[in-house]
């Protein structure tokens with residue numbers, strides 16, 4: 001999923017998540033995106049690290065990154 005990290009900083013920020021969800025065919029509102037980040041963000045930096053998203057995916061939300 002590194003291809004979604006357009007900033008190449010090792011994490012997915014709000015804008016990158018927005019683009020990612022649009023590409024996955026499930027566009028989210030700004031509020032929806034913030035809630036998604038808040039749900040997964042373990043260190044409260046407002047971004048999703050690959051580790052955080054991977055853990056989330058493994059735990060319960062596999063549908064997030066389906067179709068990759």
Ligand SMILES: [Ca+2]
Pocket residue numbers: 041042043044045046047048049052
């Ligand atoms: Ca984080």
